[in-house]
Amino acid sequence: MKWAASLQFRVNGPEGGDGNLHIWYEREGRMRVGTSSIYTIDKFDGLALVIDAYGGKGGSIRALLNDGSTDYKSVHNVDSLAFGHCDFQYRNLGRLVEVKLIQASDHLRLDVDGRQCFTSNTIKLPHDYYFGITAASASNPDSFEVFSFAVNSDVHISNDDNKGQQQTQDQTQTKQFAELNNKIDELTRMISRIQDQTLKLSQVSAESREELSKNRNSIDRLAQLNIKIETIERVAYAIKADIEGRDYRDHLSSLQQTVKDHHSSLMVHLPKTMGNIVASAAPRMSVIFLIVLLSQVILFVGYTVYRRRLKMQPKKYV
Numbered sequence: 001m002k003w004a005a006s007l008q009f010r011v012n013g014p015e016g017g018d019g020n021l022h023i024w025y026e027r028e029g030r031m032r033v034g035t036s037s038i039y040t041i042d043k044f045d046g047l048a049l050v051i052d053a054y055g056g057k058g059g060s061i062r063a064l065l066n067d068g069s070t071d072y073k074s075v076h077n078v079d080s081l082a083f084g085h086c087d088f089q090y091r092n093l094g095r096l097v098e099v100k101l102i103q104a105s106d107h108l109r110l111d112v113d114g115r116q117c118f119t120s121n122t123i124k125l126p127h128d129y130y131f132g133i134t135a136a137s138a139s140n141p142d143s144f145e146v147f148s149f150a151v152n153s154d155v156h157i158s159n160d161d162n163k164g165q166q167q168t169q170d171q172t173q174t175k176q177f178a179e180l181n182n183k184i185d186e187l188t189r190m191i192s193r194i195q196d197q198t199l200k201l202s203q204v205s206a207e208s209r210e211e212l213s214k215n216r217n218s219i220d221r222l223a224q225l226n227i228k229i230e231t232i233e234r235v236a237y238a239i240k241a242d243i244e245g246r247d248y249r250d251h252l253s254s255l256q257q258t259v260k261d262h263h264s265s266l267m268v269h270l271p272k273t274m275g276n277i278v279a280s281a282a283p284r285m286s287v288i289f290l291i292v293l294l295s296q297v298i299l300f301v302g303y304t305v306y307r308r309r310l311k312m313q314p315k316k317y318v
Contacts, residue, residue, distance in 0.1 A: 003153040005131060006100040011091050013142030020052035021144050022134045023099070027068075029130025037136045038064060042073045046129050049101070049110070051090065054079065059090045061099065061117060063110060084110065084118035095177045096147055 007023060024033050026046035033041065038048050045068035054060045062082040072078055090097045100111040109119040131151065135144050 002104055003127070003151060004100060004102045005149070005151045006098055007133070007146065008096045008098050008148045010093070010096050010145045010147065011142050012145075013091060014140060017091070017140050017142040018053055018138035019142040019144065020050055020136050022051075022136075023049040023101070024132040024134065025101075025125060025129050026132065027126070027129050029132055033132055033134065035134050037134060038072055038078050039136075040073070042071050043068050044072075047101075047125060049099070050082075051099070053091070057087045060085055060087045061110070061112060063118070065123070083123070084120060086110075086112065086117035088112050088117070091142065094180060 005023075005025075009021065011021075013019070020037060022037055024044075024046065025048075026033055026044050028045070032044055038050055044066050046066065048064045048066075050062045050064065052060070054062065062079060062085040064078070064081050065083060066072070070081070072081075075081065088097075098111075098113055102109045102111065103125050107119050107121045108123040108125065110117040131149070133146060133149065
């Protein structure tokens with residue numbers, strides 16, 4: 001029986017980040033493993049591949065076997081039970097990493113990114129176990145992103161095929177890396193355009209606030225002017241109402257009677273007064289006569305103007 005299982009994933013994290021990813025091939029699968037790791041599980045029957053930053057070398061993968069008889073919780077150094085391992089960089093590469101487990105008729109082999117990690121001629125895994133993936137995080141965790149997991153059976157394994165697969169995989173990864181760079185460049189340009197638009201909007205907003213402040217001052221002045229105009233209108237309406245509501249005929253009649261009384265009194269007392277004046281100051285008779293004449297003329301002109309203005313005023317009919 002020949003089969004191959006491949007996992008494609010990507011890991012990103014901060015400097016000094018940690019965490020681990022487990023690939024399980026176990027007889028009972030999820031019922032036995034659950035969300036455990038090799039450091040928390042007690043007994044299992046199958047294979048476990050552990051990917052982490054073990055040993056401080058930037059990354060490694062280790063393979064461990066158990067037939068259900070070993071209690072891993074009771075083992076002081078679980079990593080010492082690994083039958084195969086290799087170091088490889090997998091963090092912050094900006095591309096996918098592939099781990100491929102191959103079970104041939106005469107050997108078990110593990111490839112990482114198309115390169116052989118280890119091989120064993122003494123191990124042959126059963127064909128009816130269950131695959132599974134678990135992950136565990138640390139205080140400064142990495143982010144593990146699984147993109148695909150595929151199992152193929154009855155595959156033909158040869159050195160030539162392996163080389164061809166490696167070349168194809170390298171080309172695919174190169175293409176994916178180029179596409180990723182293009183997307184990053186496009187995203188950078190979009191962010192730059194957004195920043196430019198944000199700066200322009202900020203400038204327009206500042207200008208609008210300044211213009212609004214100026215307009216507010218003009219609006220305040222217009223409001224004050226409007227209040228003054230309304231005050232003038234109210235005063236004008238009050239004067240108009242007072243003029244239209246009053247009857248000036250009595251006042252005019254009283255004024256006319258007063259003028260007549262003064263005129264009659266003047267005509268009664270004027271001869272006597274003139275006689276006394278003439279008797280006391282005969283030489284100034286002409287002057288006095290001129291004064292009297294001018295007084296009469298002034299009174300006549302004043303009365304005539306008064307009557308004319310009275311006729312020109314609008315009549316009010318009741």
